[in-house]
Amino acid sequence: MGADPKTRSFTLPSQIADVPGTEGWQSMYPYYTRFQPQDDQRFWFYNAMHFPEPMPAFDALTAEVPYEGLGAFTTRIFAFPTTMGIEHRIVNGRIYITANPVTDPAEIQRRLAIFQERAGYYYENWDQLFREWKVRLENLIHELEAIKVPKLPEFDEAEVVMKAKGLGQNHYVRENFHRVIELFSKMWHHHFEMLMLGYGAYMVFFDFCKKAFPETPDQTVARMVAGIEVLMFRPDDELKRLAKLAIEFGVDDLFAADCHAKKVMDDLGARGEAGRRWLAELDKSREPWFNMSTGDGFYHHHLSWNDDLSVPFAALPRYVEQLRRGESLERPTERLKKERGRIIAEYRELLRSEDERQAFDQMLGLSHLVFPFVENHKFYCEHWFTSLFFKKVREFGALLVAQGVLAEAGDVFHLQYVEIESALADVSLAWAGGGKPLGAAHWRPIVEERKRILEKFKEWNPPPALGPIPSQINDPALQMLWGITSETLESWSATVEAGHEKEIVGFAASPGVVEGIARVLRNVNDIGQIREGEILVCPVTAPSWGPVFGKIKAAVSDIGGTMSHAAIVAREYGLPAVVGTGQATQRIKTGQRLRVDGNRGIVRILD
């Protein structure tokens, strides 16, 4: 360690040079995401947990809108006493964030009075509010689904006249695109409506356990908190159901290893009644359960199972095979429940006084109260809604292709959303005026340039943190969402100073130490490549990866915390897991030998 911690610093934002060949990248992102000279005075860290890849221009909205929602609830609505919101900046395509703490005791008191009244109302009525929340989210999703992307035919529909609507389709180009963005904003507000309070309840219980049982790993505490039956297991359960039905209907022969979704579905269509029945069951599973992002809902290219059926179809042959061998695919929920009950009871018994036991009951009870929301909101928000959101924006991309502005629909994600509005205005004007949009000449070179820059950005290894190292950090928002504490900073600065090239540090998500061969899968579509006994290294640990857990020896991810879905699944399967490393998929190559230490959260490259 160096001298006085106050004088130590990570690289300053102003010291970061452009990646060669990306000059002018700043125009990809809004002006308010750029580092300012005064930002050198503040501490920033790379949000690798949510944004492990360089941001395409449009996808930067998945930082902007969540931080609007998060900050609204912590800073303005609930008035969290010691923290306001998150500020973010983009450099070389990467998102750096910092928190705004409240440190003045008088100010904390003033905010506390508001917080107690407002947060108290939500905690007091949690179950009821969560029931209403689900209805609100489902309504929002249906609203989004119902939004039509105008086709802009040569002549508008007759009913504009016959029903005296009085509005041309080109008006809806503007309005409907706006509404897609507005609904996205509403979703993220609802996302944070209850989330930070939920994490607050977790923090209390984790904090208690750290004091009462200082050497108990977080993952054990997480096992006491986690529910057994949560929505995030449901998509995987649907696959198991479909595998069972394939056997029951006698069409299981079609699910051979490396089968193609399209071919299997065609073949099923030709199988008469049995095939049709299976396809009908598939349709039942698809809505809503296949609205499962292959990522965590922050990048347009993380398609959903519905967008790309090859993901669920890659998992089906294995389940069919297991069932044929007579293996049970059921999660042993009764056993898991009993084991959780035993662990809770025995930890409780170790406490020294009845007072402590009562406090333990209160805190754990509160965690169990908030758990269903904290765990299930992800399906509604990051998966179901967000999958449909990107799909809708892609449809506007298709409109821009149809009007000759863009070369392909996905190119729309290389424009900022305000630029898309501008391109749509161009289209709307041209349709109305009877001329041609001018966008092709303007946008296509920009899109090509940005695609090139994004590739270049991948060559940059973003430092985990920037700016002066604070002597201590205990912002509850940073701790709740990113698990960042003073100890995290120490380990980062140690890594920076000692340059542990062979070591990658993350969160210890599931205990155990194993060695094995790495299989780096950037995309869940490649799930078929993984071989029995390999170590899965993936960007995110969303439930889409569920099917491989029976096959692998350990899991390593760029994103995720102790309470993340993958952590929960890994613990159930008894596999060591290190999550939230921020950089595993960049630094590890398929075929390398790894040691995964799920007790300490360290991955070591042994080659």
Add this chain to the structure above:
Amino acid sequence: MTNPKLISRFDEIGIHDRPSVGGKGASLGELARAGIRVPPGCVVTTAAFEQFLAGIDPVGSIRREIEKLPADDLAACTRIGAEVRARVVGATLPEVLQEQIAIHYDELHSRTASAGNGEPVAIRSSATSEDSADASFAGLQDTFLWVRGVDSVIEHVRKCWASLYAVESVMYRRRLKLPEQGLAMGVVIQRMIDSRCSGVMFTRSPNTGDRSVIVVEASWGLGSAIVSGEVTPDKYVVGKITGEIVSRTVSTKLRMHRPNAAGAGVVEEEVPANQQNAACLSDDELNELVDIGKRVERHYGCPQDIEWAIARNLPANENVFLLQSRPETVWAAKDASPVAAPKGKPFDHVFSLLSGGAAKK
């Protein structure tokens, strides 16, 4: 009137026999009764010590003189202590006691013992003092390892008794103003385990007092190398409730204590190079130890501080032995302020944490 027993086998005694056999002996008997594997042995009782002392000092002058010593007079304590020790070591044991020791020592012979030299045993002092600092006090007495032959056993019993009058022990008792009358010592005679590895186990963390973990330290050879601090042992932290190995630190272990193959006593030597960085325990052995630790803790109803050994020449499932278990005292003394108290509403805990303690209801 029957004469008090001079020697008791482990299976004849329990924790309540502490006054007659001392803490270590009583604890070993208690463990054996609870079904925990300890090397077989017996205890020369305090009654035997009283009889012996009465023989060499019929008028009780030794105890009177020691009680008169000022606690801070190092020179006087040293001089008187040395005189008494010389008397104890030089005296002959009553005949009946000598016979009893010989009979019990014979019983300890294992089938594997080499002829001629006699079964190797450990001779360990077993103090009766009941003050809370017992753990530290006990450490002041002596243990003799790999003692062979009945004459040598008797000689070492006397040495244990003599250790009651070591200057540190005497000054310790004077500082605490403990009475000399009734001060006595049992002496454990126990079959010696030629341990492949050995160590200590705490059923609560010695670092943090965490009662949800068991900490095991292990090193090659006899446990005396760890206890004397000559080696940095391997360290394992295991979740008591989950059974998960929370951390595993394999150290470079340079020194080990081994029985002197040529005869009696212990030799200190280098650990062979290929073993220095190797883990001493397999997962199975670790699990077995942890399981034993949990049973002992449950038996006594409080966290324990345990010494254990794994025998070199015995098969798995028969090779793990406890050599000692005593209540943990350091953290027990610190257990005071509760970590948290219940609040009016469960979510009041959130207010207090998220306001940095500003909300205290």
